[in-house]
Amino acid sequence: MTDRHDHRIEIDKDAVRRDLMKLVLTIVELLRQLMERQAIRRVENSELSEEQEEDLGTALMLLSDAMDELTEQFGLTPADLNLELGPLGPLLPRDR
Template identity: 55%
Template sequence: MQQANQNTGRINLDPDNAEDGLAQLVLTVIELLRQIVERHAMRRVEGGNLTEEQIEDLGVALMNLEEKMEELKNIFGLDAEDLNIDLGPLGKLM
């Protein structure tokens, strides 16, 4: 069910498959936000202001989020490249 056009990497907005394209778009946005949260978390850990317990909790939360993303990608038949859409002159999203 890969919805990214294999040649362009763009989301397929075919009206007959609108639900699939919407799932791809939503998961792309969620993946982008997940990566932003992960980078911010790493900066906080590297900043040295977190307790060991906070670092452990943060690590567990990030692992759980990544596992859920993998589960959702499997449900919708998408892979990581499907979520890396082409933004034209701006290049790839991720």
């Protein structure tokens, strides 16, 4: 066994693109879920006017649709948009 074997690099452009997209989408999905939960919390605490609630909800709904589209476009599933953080568990809840 030579060391050189370990240094072999396989360049697969599609895979790189998909991986990068996956990472980006994962971060966006994290932010989307955070915002969504924050919005729900604020609705529960009656901190939003009806108009604000409607606007926020619409925006989040559209973002959710956009995420679904993008995920599908890149051949990913919602489960792919997650990271295992070892002892901390997954980045996102498993069932969104």
